[in-house]
Amino acid sequence: MDIGIGLPGHAPWSDGRVLVEWARRAEARGFGTLSVSDRLVWSTPEPLVTLAAAAGATSRIRLLTSVLLGPLRANHALFAKEVATLDQLAGPGRLRLGLAPGLRPDDFAAGGSDYTTRGKDLDRLLERLAAAGDDQVGPRPATPGGPPLLFGGHSEAALRRVTTYGAGWIAGDATVPGVREFTPRLAEAWTRAGRTGSPRVVASVMYALGPDAEAAVSRAIAPYYAFAGEDYARYGVSLAHTTPEAVRTAVEEFAAIGCDELIFMGNDPDPGQVDLLADAVGL
Template sequence: MDIGVFLPTGQDQWAAHNARDLIGFARRGEEFGFSSLFVNDSLLSPRIEPLTMLAAAAPVTERIRLGTGALLPVLRRPVQTAQTLASVDQLSGGRLTVAVGAAFPGHFGRPLHELSQVPWERRFARLDETVALWRALWAGAKEFHGEFHSFAELPPATAPFRPEGPPVWLGGATPAALERTGRRYDGWLPYPPDPADYTTGLEAVRQAARNAGREPEAVTPALFVNVRIDRSTGAARRTMDAYTRANYGLPLTGTEQIQAFALGTPDEVAATLARYAAAGARHVVARLGALDLSDQSDQLEKLAALTRPGSR
């Protein structure tokens, strides 16, 4: 199972240091043997813009994959975003993976759309069409006609490193999201709290792929999971509770009803990750539960020691 990590791009996490220290964090992620470095996307909290962060990480790394988890495409101009993604793919030598989402109802959804002046309604259809437009641009299409975007003449686009463009994954686990993942996307990046739900969701994705005439194995089964390794379960939960309150304004007890968590001693965290591996996950992206960059670095080292023996 491939193990990746999220870069701590939130300003609260690096403000006591320097944003440039995130470059060193990216280098250490590669040195420790992790498979990928991912970045979050949000307009509701100050953070380094995700595609800017990946562009900065690309030239200082050589092997590790670079990803978004999840980018919110409908909040951006689609043609310019396609060019930016192709540019990062070129600068990284074809190491980019683009996981996308359409935001969720409630406190974190509608305000994002209001800030971006994009309608909330039909956001999923808009997302699918935006990704289709990216792929058309990367393939050299001369025109594009859709419900939300129509261009009688498209300019020459920046070509990605790979002719087909970077793989595009979908985040989400509703029945509609599972169906769309199987039919249209290259990977699945959910965060179900129960590994059993991962198993049933993955089977639904693969069945949708079969129904669409695709190979089920063409969809990468990934997992977004919050991780905290500590001396005890209690210590890990206390720190993660502070982390979820800082990030979401929600206690851990509420957040763990909707997201995946692996908390506790190294053995406990390893056991949780093993359950998701048994459920079918093959690429895990860990968001480290730490409130500052020093603790993030410590968690990075602990996770490396747990999942990549001999990485130090």
């Protein structure tokens, strides 16, 4: 199982150069993937811009949006050009796009998009991405066929997107029982669609390490999930991994259920968190 690390974009960072330092350290310590999350109504950095900076600061580590809110990218031709440009900057085989319709109505209100049609809007975006090589808009991607797509969600629509357009599925705030419950449905849908091989299964979990770990998690996660109520915010905090032992247990348990990749999302902006995680997982 590959081990990745996620930038602490939802945490209270204040200097974007810190995120670039995370990227450099993540590659130096041997992580397989660097991911970045997406929100509009939050201090989260824009994913494609952030990964472009990371691409310029690194040369090998894979880059992933985890997950990008597709329906907010209303100009589909421009988005396809942005993706192809980022793929060129990163080099072939480094970029993957994790996509989802989105959950928060305030993101759509702020972006002037219709929350109720977000699933259909995402499908139209995917159609445009699939046709990106048939026109002269933007550069050709460096990766043959364009960057692989991963999709979040548990709905039938999510399964349809994975089997029609995707290379696999990505689970945010993942738990072992949740992944174990969904993957048989994923495998069945993949086979039913006539796809060969197996869909890639990527799980993403929260972490912070060190003497301030629990406080850092509370500062980052509790406000981020406050929209869903105090109980859910506490639940989100409780899922985070805050000791090396908890991190190693997560690696063992997600590997045991057949995950292809596990990504630890940072909650403390200190770049030293990269080294603490690398030490915990044995990189």
